[in-house]
Amino acid sequence: MPNMSLTKQPMPSREPSVRRRDFDEVALGYTAEQAIDEAKRCLNCKNKPCVSKCPVQVDIPSFIARVAEGDFEGAYAIITRSNSLPAVCGRVCPQEKQCESQCVRGIKGEAVAIGRLERYVADWHNAHGATVPTAVAPNGHKVAVVGSGPAGLACAGDLVKKGYDVTLFEALHLAGGVLVYGIPEFRLPKAIVQQEIDTLKALGVHVQTNMVIGRVLSIDELMNEQGFEAVFIGSGAGLPRFMNIPGENLSGVYSANEFLTRVNLMKAYREDSDTPIYRAKRVAVVGGGNVAMDAARCAMRLGADSVTIVYRRSRTELPARAEEVEHAEEEGIEFKLLSNPIEILGDENHRVCGIRCVEMELGEPDASGRRRPVVKPDSAFVLDADCVIMAVGTSPNPLIKSTTADLQTQSWGGIVADEKGRTSREGVYAGGDAVTGAATVILAMGAGKTAAASIDEYIRNK
């Protein structure tokens, strides 16, 4: 008998007044009873509309049916047939725009909490003595994976399970890419990422950190001198954009990447970290995406008195996940919507002291379908701030492009790859943000998986 409740089981979360000053995880996850209860809301639709909107096509109704029966390990086995990082995706996927957006239960009431169930299943598996995976017999073919973010992890995982000798190259000192340097601990605990990487290592993936491909070794050297038969480039979109307004180079203006890297990768919030961070009192974060929410919530946790998101469109256009916006609001983050910075103001010591903005109003829809913000005349105002974080997007890093001959790229820097992940160079594949520009974890994983299948086909037919 299905559970006909119109609403989802609410996610147990820590009190905003407590969590806003520490970095422990915000959402606590379902209990077994809550998970089973929620799973029973699934109608197990024959045509599975949810699956069609999942970038890696997880068999959602089947895994939920197992959860409803209390067979969590069985559910885990179904999810991991198509998704190698369920504990990550259950936390950071924009489910409301993907699987849950198609859920029949969402027509009248709320969709089934697919993401929360995925998280529950993965956490249950990890907590109950996850079996150590056994390595597959090696097939003797070497493949290099450049970048250890979601695309690289997914690609490496699929290839090693097919017997390939996979080496994962990471530029930083810790593997995980954006999962480690970008997404904060309170949203995605780093122990979970580490567990995924340890699993890959147990399967036989060689993880080499401190390897800036394009500098230490080039793609050509990997293929011609190091004996890799194919290379997957999943180097992400790590180059921060700025607005090119006056005052952006003042002390106290951070790119979101720098701010988040100091906090998340370098653990600057901890007393025992040697990495400095400026503990500002009045913080302005420019941008409305998930990265802006992450930066704002980190700034609050570092002890700010006030943190304000400055975004040029209105609330409905905020690109961040609804849940992240709600969490930010609960934690006291203020939103200055329909406002756009035109100058960052500095004091006599070249330090930030404010941000001059203009008010905006929404005009006609632009190419993206969103209504274009236009400046209201004579609307300039100044927001006091001793720190400004620019979270206005990132572009692919040009390092590999500039050191790899004949690798075609788009005018904005993205690597050109076809639907199978093939680039203009034979044996070189690419996927994730390096190809699409900044997108989501799950899309990058999907691209990594697709490329793994193509690489397998390529090497077998060589």
Add this chain to the structure above:
Amino acid sequence: MFEILKRKQLNPSVVRIDVAAPLVAHKAQPGQFIILRTDERGERIPLTIADFDREAGTVAVIFQIVGATTEKLAHLQVGDALADFVGPLGRATETDGLRKVAVVGGGVGCAIAYPVAKKLHEQGTEVHTIVGFRNKELVILEDEFAAVSDRLVMMTDDGSHGDKGLVTNALKALIDGGEQYDEVIAIGPLVMMKFVSLLTKEYGIKTVVSMNPIMIDGTGMCGGCRLTVGGETKFACVDGPEFDGHLVDFDEAMQRGKMYVDFERHAHDESCRLFKKEVR
């Protein structure tokens, strides 16, 4: 882990270490830098490559003890290892086609100027080197510079070694004396590079400076190392570290360099206190 194979105290606050890092040594060029972490809790700091030996697979860096990390680094001995040592990063010094160059080094910046002078010398460029220090006690690499320079001018602020005065005085004297340089390469404190650039601008001599701003990743990811060069924002880690000295906004770079002064002073005092405890 990256083992320290040699360690040499060059002056009371400047140390050279030679680190086993074959992949870095394999590709290193003068002008490029590395990023290191001493240990798992350590910060990432950039240091310019001072020397390298491709066959031995070693890379040397020379650093001045200024903050907590360089203090920690200075306490490491031969046989100790660094947690991370990444590179070579940044672009190499462009030396093609240069016939006569004035290399100007100031303080610990001489550590970076030296491999550049050496490369120029090896390719047959006439090298005039001007190095400046506060006093005799702080002089480093004098013999090394002498071996690769057609002319070496030593300057100290107090006149305790070489001539008394600033490197800009010496450079001006050489130019006024009729020396004609294709290029001036200046590496040292920001204020020195600023005044060298102001001087050479008057004479219309192309000038290259090496910037060493605050950095984290060194791959273009954070933008913390950004500078204004010719009115445009550049990232020192990927666009540099060398730039046209006539275009760099040195005043802004100096202000940005002070971002964490208070934090660093505190951290340095703290780590000194810890080291004293250990000794006791």
